[in-house]
Structure formats: C-alpha cells, structure tokens
Amino acid sequence: MMAPEAYRSGEFYRAEIDWVFPASWVFVGHERWVPAPGDYLAETVGEEPVLVIRNADGALRAFPNVCPHRASLLVEGRGNCDRRLVCPYHGWTFGLDGRLLAVPRQRGFASPINPDELGLRELRLDVWEGLVFVNVTGDAPPLLDYLEDVPDLLGGHDIASMHLGESLDDPIAANWKLVMDNAVCDYHLDIVHRESIAALVHMEALTARAGTTTAITSVPWKESELPAEPRPGLAGAAAEGSLGCFVFPNLHVIGFPTGGATIMWWTPTGPATTRARVLGLSHDADADVRSGKELLARVQREDFDVCEKMQIGVQSRVYEPGPQHATELRITTFQRRLLEMVQHAFDRGDDRLIGVGR
Numbered sequence: 045m046m047a048p049e050a051y052r053s054g055e056f057y058r059a060e061i062d063w064v065f066p067a068s069w070v071f072v073g074h075e076r077w078v079p080a081p082g083d084y085l086a087e088t089v090g091e092e093p094v095l096v097i098r099n100a101d102g103a104l105r106a107f108p109n110v111c112p113h114r115a116s117l118l119v120e121g122r123g124n125c126d127r128r129l130v131c132p133y134h135g136w137t138f139g140l141d142g143r144l145l146a147v148p149r150q151r152g153f154a155s156p157i158n159p160d161e162l163g164l165r166e167l168r169l170d171v172w173e174g175l176v177f178v179n180v181t182g183d184a185p186p187l188l189d190y191l192e193d194v195p196d197l198l199g200g201h202d203i204a205s206m207h208l209g210e211s212l213d214d215p216i217a218a219n220w221k222l223v224m225d226n227a228v229c230d231y232h233l234d235i236v237h238r239e240s241i242a243a244l245v246h247m248e249a250l251t252a253r254a255g256t257t258t259a260i261t262s263v264p265w266k267e268s269e270l271p272a273e274p275r276p277g278l279a280g281a282a283a284e285g286s287l288g289c290f291v292f293p294n295l296h297v298i299g300f301p302t303g304g305a306t307i308m309w310w311t312p313t314g315p316a317t318t319r320a321r322v323l324g325l326s327h328d329a330d331a332d333v334r335s336g337k338e339l340l341a342r343v344q345r346e347d348f349d350v351c352e353k354m355q356i357g358v359q360s361r362v363y364e365p366g367p368q369h370a371t372e373l374r375i376t377t378f379q380r381r382l383l384e385m386v387q388h389a390f391d392r393g394d395d396r397l398i399g400v401g402r
C-alpha cells in the first residue's frame with residue numbers, strides 16, 4: 045500500500061497533475077450534455093483546463109480551454125457559443141474546429157498574426173457508451189483497449205441509451221487518492237454502508253479482479269431486491285447484482301441489474317481537497333429519481349466522512365500502512381499504475397514514495 049507521504053506531498057501531487065492525468069484517458073462528461081453544434085462544456089483533466097465542443101458536422105472535439113494569447117479560460121461551465129468561441133479577455137475568435145478566425149486590431153501587433161500557429165491545438169477525444177473521454181498527451185492506448193473488459197461486462201446495460209438522472213457535486217477535504225482508494229475498496233461496504241447499500245447485497249459472495257487500467261467488483265444482490273424477470277440484455281453477473289467498474293485514474297461506472305447505472309468521478313482540486321461528482325442514469329425515465337438521489341447522497345456522505353478521517357490520519361507521524369485484505373484487491377490496480385507513472389515521471393526513483401505492503 046502507498047506510503048503516507050504520497051497523500052500529503054505537494055511534489056507528489058504536482059507529478060500526478062503533470063503526468064498521470066494528462067497521460068490517461070479521463071472522463072470529462074456525457075455526450076448528451078452537448079447535443080447541438082456549438083454546445084460546449086468546460087472540464088479539467090486533473091488541473092488541466094479542457095473544453096469539449098460539438099462541431100458543425102455533429103462531431104465532438106476537445107481543445108485546451110486556454111487562450112493562446114494571454115491564457116484566459118475561453119469558456120466556463122456548459123453552454124452554446126453559436127459557431128465561434130470568443131475569448132472573454134481580448135476577443136480573439138476561434139471556429140468550432142479550433143482555427144483562429146479573428147483578432148481585434150491586428151495591425152497593433154509588431155509582426156503579422158499567423159492563424160495557423162495560433163489556433164487551438166486539438167486534443168484526443170473518444171466516446172464509449174455516451175461517456176466522453178480526453179487524453180491530453182495523445183499517447184494513451186486506444187480507449188477500447190484502455191477500458192479492457194468493461195465494454196463487454198457493461199455492454200448489456202446499454203448505458204448509451206439510458207436517460208440522464210440526478211447528479212451530485214460535492215467537495216471532500218481529502219487527497220483524491222484517499223477518495224479513490226475508498227472508491228475501489230470493497231472491505232468497508234458492510235461497515236460504513238451497513239445502513240444503506242450493504243443491506244441489499246450478499247457481501248460474502250462479492251468477487252473482485254484487478255486489471256491494468258481497470259478493476260471490477262461483482263456484488264450479487266439479495267433475491268428480494270432483484271427484478272422478477274431479468275432485464276432484457278442482462279445475463280449472468282450483470283443480471284444478478286451490481287458490477288462496479290473502476291477505470292484508472294478517477295472513474296467508477298456501476299451497472300445495476302434493475303436497468304440503471306451510476307457514473308462517479310473524482311477530480312483533484314489541491315493536495316488535500318477533491319471534487320466528487322455522481323451522475324445517475326436509468327432506462328426507466330419514470331424511476332423514482334428522488335429516492336435514488338437520497339440514497340446516492342447518503343452513500344456519498346458515508347464515504348466522505350471516512351475519507352476526511354483518513355486525511356487527518358495520513359498526516360500523523362505514527363502511521364504506516366497496515367496489511368491488505370483480499371477485498372482491498374482493486375486498490376492494487378489504482379496504486380500500482382499510479383506509482384509506476386509517477387515513478388516514471390521523476391528523473392530519479394524516489395524510494396520514499398513507495399511503501400512496502402505488510
């Protein structure tokens with residue numbers, strides 16, 4: 045398990061922001077948030093500002109959300125820019141394809157502006173089941189390879205055609221890696237969530253497996269919680285319980301046997317703060333979204349509470365990582381890949397950053 049220094053070191057955090065997030069496929073939003081030409085959304089990949097925009101021909105494109113003139117953010121939140129992005133600072137104007145179209149009072153520049161040099165550089169973008177991912181460095185493996193067997197496992201859920209439901213957006217006072225460790229920890233479910241989700245499932249039948257960029261947990265539900273008939277398209281583990289699919293570095297997609305899914309993603313906002321977001325989806329547009337949201341919010345609060353307690357604990361001088369339980373297996377996928385990427389990024393290996401599990 046990772047040494048506590050990793051959760052409190054500013055240098056380690058910087059390496060993650062500079063190297064881990066940009067070199068990964070990072071979820072940035074649902075394609076139906078930007079349905080029409082000119083629709084955009086602003087997001088961060090780690091701390092890197094990016095924007096996703098729907099082109100005139102209907103394709104999605106991603107660009108840095110940073111003006112090449114003086115670095116102003118180009119857009120915030122979600123909206124429609126009506127065929128051109130206009131920088132809010134000095135009005136440089138870009139097409140939906142990123143080309144620089146207009147520069148106010150061009151003659152004031154010492155040498156002529158070359159639009160080919162000063163457009164927005166397109167970033168690599170791909171979509172799986174309506175979920176939009178961006179890879180800033182452009183050299184991650186193809187998205188479908190990166191997702192390993194998640195597309196097969198969740199294929200029957202048909203997430204792309206689900207209705208978008210409730211969402212949550214909350215701050216947590218903890219390093220994002222503690223939040224991720226907890227998100228892929230199956231050991232705490234019947235303790236922390238004993239009053240909420242643990243009552244619905246057969247904890248003793250849980251199985252987990254760890255890949256390279258993904259890790260899966262399969263949690264069979266109690267018969268009383270399952271639909272009378274399996275949902276069309278769902279069979280085996282997908283029909284009998286939840287499939288929790290972690291995708292490195294910060295995404296969790298959970299498919300439910302009832303025809304719904306939950307997308308959870310966590311964005312670092314500083315060495316000891318994280319932004320936690322959840323999006324509920326369902327095939328049943330009339331599903332009781334209110335009770336769904338209440339349950340989501342409750343489970344989130346239960347998790348935030350332990351994450352914030354751990355943040356205080358990892359700052360203690362006495363803490364050394366304890367032994368790892370079999371149901372903490374998925375944490376290995378997350379930590380191993382993260383440490384490899386950070387280690388690779390440092391010029392020289394820094395052994396202080398890698399603890400040895402006991």
Ligand code: FES
Pocket residue numbers: 111112113114115116131132133134135136
């Ligand atoms: S910063 Fe965008 S036009 Fe100057």
Ligand SMILES: [Fe+2]
Pocket residue numbers: 226227232233236237346347
């Ligand atoms: Fe939890």
